[in-house]
Amino acid sequence: MDIVAASGLSWSAVSDHVERLHAEKLIKVSEIGNSSGGRKPKLYAVNRNVGHVISIELGISSGRVAICDFDSNILFSHRCGVHVSEGPDRVLAHLCGRVKDLMARHQVEPHTVMGIGIGIPSPVEFASGLPISPPIMPGWDRYPIRDFWAKHFDCPCYVDNDVNVMALGEHAKGVNFEVDNLIYIKIGAGIGSGIICLGQLYRGENGSAGDIGHFDVGSDVLCWCGNHGCLEAIAGGKALAAKGEALALAGESPFLLDILNAKGGITVKDIRSGLQNLDPVSLKLVRESGMQIGRVVAALANFYNPALISLGGSVSELGDILLASLRQGVYQRSLPLAARNLQINKSVLGKTAGLVGAAFMTIDQLIINSTDNNPETFLPLRQAADLHKAVPNVE
Amino acid sequence: MDIVAASGLSWSAVSDHVERLHAEKLIKVSEIGNSSGGRKPKLYAVNRNVGHVISIELGISSGRVAICDFDSNILFSHRCGVHVSEGPDRVLAHLCGRVKDLMARHQVEPHTVMGIGIGIPSPVEFASGLPISPPIMPGWDRYPIRDFWAKHFDCPCYVDNDVNVMALGEHAKGVNFEVDNLIYIKIGAGIGSGIICLGQLYRGENGSAGDIGHFDVGSDVLCWCGNHGCLEAIAGGKALAAKGEALALAGESPFLLDILNAKGGITVKDIRSGLQNLDPVSLKLVRESGMQIGRVVAALANFYNPALISLGGSVSELGDILLASLRQGVYQRSLPLAARNLQINKSVLGKTAGLVGAAFMTIDQLIINSTDNNPETFLPLRQAADLHKAVPNVE
Structure with missing residues (x-):
């Protein structure tokens, strides 16, 4: 330069x-x-x-x-x-x-x-x-x-x-590669994002820019913020673990039930282990999470039209199944022009x-x-x- | 300066x-x-x-x-x-x-x-x-x-x-007043936005930034884009007019039915005239529209944390009832910090x-x-x- x-x-x-x-x-x-x-x-x-x-x-x-x-x-x-x-x-x-x-x-x-x-x-x-x-x-x-x-x-x-x-x-x-406009999304216990605008970090008026965890995805689940249907209450790591636990207790996943009985609780790591062991309940939960996050990412892509969406955080470590279903959610809901050159990758x-x-x-x-x-x-x-x-x- | x-x-x-x-x-x-x-x-x-x-x-x-x-x-x-x-x-x-x-x-x-x-x-x-x-x-x-x-x-x-x-x-x-970060929202037949970032117009990677008309607000209504539940298919001027026509035909609004019979169709102007004549159906439709748009604006406020959201377009001419219900939708769903100093005003x-x-x-x-x-x-x-x-x- x-x-x-x-x-x-x-x-x-x-x-x-x-x-x-x-x-x-x-x-x-x-x-x-x-x-x-x-x-x-x-x-x-x-x-x-x-x-x-x-x-x-x-x-x-x-x-x-x-x-x-x-x-x-x-x-x-x-x-x-x-x-x-x-x-x-x-x-x-x-x-x-x-x-x-x-x-x-x-x-x-x-x-x-x-x-x-x-x-x-x-x-x-x-x-x-x-x-x-x-x-x-x-x-x-x-x-x-x-x-x-x-x-x-x-x-x-x-x-x-x-x-x-x-x-x-x-x-x-x-x-x-050279990228001026990107959104970094952290999918951990909660879900948040950071915005790079024209090569610089964009913080917003009060330093709170990037908050996407409370996007309304239309559901009855109560979030800690007091609203219903927030993205992170449905698709974040905490939600994923809680759903896994509920399904284990309901007898739908013998794999997760064994873990629950042995450890007294289910974490995102256990869901990842479920993926590796082809537990269908774990697969289903991760797919659903990915689709939900993907629909919100589609909205961000339409609004912000970035070159790259980069995915980090512990849930993003769930691998190709999460990435594939997240991309599916994005391509289902984003506009053709916003999605044309959009890259959606795991954080390097x-x-x-x-x-x-x-x-x-x-x-x-x-x-x-x-x-x-x-x-x-x-x-x-x-x-x-x-x-x-x-x-x-x-x- | x-x-x-x-x-x-x-x-x-x-x-x-x-x-x-x-x-x-x-x-x-x-x-x-x-x-x-x-x-x-x-x-x-x-x-x-x-x-x-x-x-x-x-x-x-x-x-x-x-x-x-x-x-x-x-x-x-x-x-x-x-x-x-x-x-x-x-x-x-x-x-x-x-x-x-x-x-x-x-x-x-x-x-x-x-x-x-x-x-x-x-x-x-x-x-x-x-x-x-x-x-x-x-x-x-x-x-x-x-x-x-x-x-x-x-x-x-x-x-x-x-x-x-x-x-x-x-x-x-x-x-x-001095404002560096604003979102201008045009609510007309469709719904779109323009983004001012750090004092400059932000166009995004493909010039398509600001598209908010196809945010998923969770509904069965089919949009012209091929997806269901898009904001503009539910809350835009065209949707408002179509709903008004349907409710007139269903006999719920004698006021709108008279107009429909006289003119063969209902427009946003007729809904505005319904507001002025205190037609409850027109009031209800505008309130619902405002709330729907407000929930999407809340998501934008959380993500982008602007100082000002400015509302233009023909539907925004519907006046205080639209503005009040839109603000209600925003404050219901936006995070306290993002909403603390946020102004939501009609375009000057x-x-x-x-x-x-x-x-x-x-x-x-x-x-x-x-x-x-x-x-x-x-x-x-x-x-x-x-x-x-x-x-x-x-x-």
């Missing part, structure tokens, strides 16, 4: 800013390109070894912490059991402990940590990093997460919604999308904020943030 | 470009602002008298043509009966005749026409101006609309989807949104294209396009 063309700034302005990033060692010359006449252009890339970034993904009942390089590659990671209902003080202290353990184990010095990025299952006011009216995180509303980390690390901290962070990661480091990054995305968000913000906030210098540095992805041509 | 701050370019670069627009008479100094120290800043505005713009809105069974000034104000307009099913040759010839009549009647000289803007009821590939797979315009697929106008006028022509053009017009000249421009928007699109493109396509000069001129809306401060 030619930074001059992409940023719309003069060669000298771009050159100044690239020199500054270079002086700060955030980027480095990766190779000398071919000349089309005149001096040979320099090809820049982020300097992955300039320091470390801590990335954290907080789920409802578990967390993941990682130490990444400055190119969003996960160097070391650790999964831990925490539940958001324990409240922010205990959960953050626990995560911080795991981060420090990980650093000690791998001899990562605190002064090498340049930033911390966190994805949480709540809408977030990105500018302040505050969770806003989290529906499933009691005690977290407007909790100052950044202040907590400032007590432990001498570097900036950035917080965003978990699915937004996954969408960022998947767009920047997962998808292996899979389970690591959140950690990679939290690191990417952090590096992106560090590069943006390395300017003096003069709008004149903002653009080329923002452009340089694209260096994560592409190796641009400066001259 | 300070162009320097907004464009991220240097004072000298902005100054050069503003001078060029000034030399081309596209903008003019409107007043001298207050100084905060140093020279007094100049306040620029588009030069509305530099020439004329022709704007055209093509509906399914009627068209509107207008002559506008260079600030998207309609000077003269004319409504004519054309049906898109007559095919592009006849329809465009008819519209062109009406434009020439209007110009002759008001002594508008052809050399003063600087551009032509058209909104059509089809997805459009904006770069080429070609209709793409229009579902309700037989014979128009990839018809070179621009080439037709080039035979009659020596100026550029721009074509876009009708609802996109309305969204542009409403955003630029209707909404009287009303019936003129399409003509104003087509003029605005044209002026916007003329200003952008007055650059030499050097990306370095692109930004400030794009910024200057915002002069339509705000009077910026250049120094």
